[in-house]
Amino acid sequence: MxxxxxxxxxxxxxxxxxxxxxxxxxxxxxxxxxxxxxxxxxxxxxxxxxxxxxxxxxxxxxxxxxxxxxxxxxxxxxxxxxxxxxxxxxxxxxxxxxxxxxxxxxxxxxxxxxxxxxxxxxxxxxxxxxxxxxxxxxxxxxxxxxxxxxxxxxxxGDAVASSAFEVSAIKPVGAGYELTLKQTREGTRSVIGDVKILDKGNDDELGYISNFSLYRPAEFAIHKIMLAKKPTNGVVVEFEESKSVYMPVKLRLEIPASEFL
CATH class of the missing domain: 2.60.40.10 (Immunoglobulins)
Incomplete structure (x- = not known):
């Protein structure tokens, strides 16, 4: 089977x-x-x-x-x-x-x-x-x-949720970096959306997780994302749910270049 x-x-x-x-x-x-x-x-x-x-x-x-x-x-x-x-x-x-x-x-x-x-x-x-x-x-x-x-x-009813990003670790791997993020969840429903890692200088996409689901009653999930090279201007992490859901969650986290040693 x-x-x-x-x-x-x-x-x-x-x-x-x-x-x-x-x-x-x-x-x-x-x-x-x-x-x-x-x-x-x-x-x-x-x-x-x-x-x-x-x-x-x-x-x-x-x-x-x-x-x-x-x-x-x-x-x-x-x-x-x-x-x-x-x-x-x-x-x-x-x-x-x-x-x-x-x-x-x-x-x-x-x-x-x-x-x-x-x-x-x-x-x-x-x-x-x-x-x-x-x-x-x-x-x-x-x-x-x-x-x-x-x-x-x-x-x-009015099932709602909130979410947030935390940087857990940034580790050099070869010519690039492994970025570890913790995404938390609170509320009465799951959060479902796309995670994007963008170069802060030119908005080039450095990483992408499609249709990520943080299911209720989970409180957090860990993302490990490989970056092929050092982002000279830092990165922006975005998460966005579909606009069709009631009170969609939208997140933005900036990580300065100084964090990528």
Whole structure:
């Protein structure tokens, strides 16, 4: 089984595939879903990039995050911090996608009484495999199953967060430097955005972390970023969430050239 996790902090949980197996190849219209009071429903499109038909089953996975933003899989809702399983509605829960075809899943949430303000989180596990495969060398060819995991955030009420950068270390490595940053988080939701390291003199991009996620209830995460050369004018570290979220977080930290000895 191949397992593909659409989540920056999760590594591959395991890969195994028979010699004659073929695998479905699915791409998505969204790789993260955020539902809140302004967006109570959305659609997720699944595109089959192969010629063979593909069958996909949808259910939920459960993960917790430590203080340091490290992820662990849990056994279910009872062991998970603020799961969204009782709020989420999605259909259909199984789809057959023709070769080079497209299918859509509708996703929404139901507001329940007396819910605490904050973010409820689950991951869609979308298990896909090819169908109608031809035998190879007289042996049946089974479609290898690939699991995709897409985070789904349900934000109830005015869920807000704040974040900040701290410089942990600046270490010379060859002709460049290793910059270690600590990013902290407070509030009732995760923070999700892009981290950029820019040359203060000309705004050249020296480092980039796309779609970084500091999940609730984590309190901080560590970034290690390699700079190819010494920044003569110092650097600017920026973090910015999407403007579409409620009260987006935006950070800017300047590190003078004198810190790069």
């Amino acid at each position: 191949k397992i593909k996790l659409i989540l920056p902090l999760l590594a591959c949980l395991g890969v195994s595939q028979s010699v004659f197996a073929a695998a479905a190849s699915i791409t998505f219209s969204q790789y993260r879903i955020i539902l809140d009071k302004d967006t109570q429903g959305t659609e997720l499109s699944l595109r089959n990039d192969n010629e063979q038909n593909a069958e996909c089953l949808l259910d939920l996975n459960y993960y917790n995050f430590s203080v340091q933003n490290e992820v662990t899989e849990t056994q279910g809702a009872s062991d998970t911090y603020m799961p969204a399983n009782k709020l989420l509605r999605y259909s259909p829960r199984s789809v057959t996608i023709p070769g080079k075809g497209l299918q859509t899943v509708k996703i929404s949430y139901r507001h329940r009484a007396n819910l605490a303000t904050g973010e409820y989180l689950n991951f869609f596990r979308i298990s896909c495999s090819e169908k109608d495969l031809n035998p190879v060398l007289g042996q049946p060819s089974l479609g290898a199953k690939i699991n995709y995991n897409i985070p789904v955030h349900v934000r109830i």
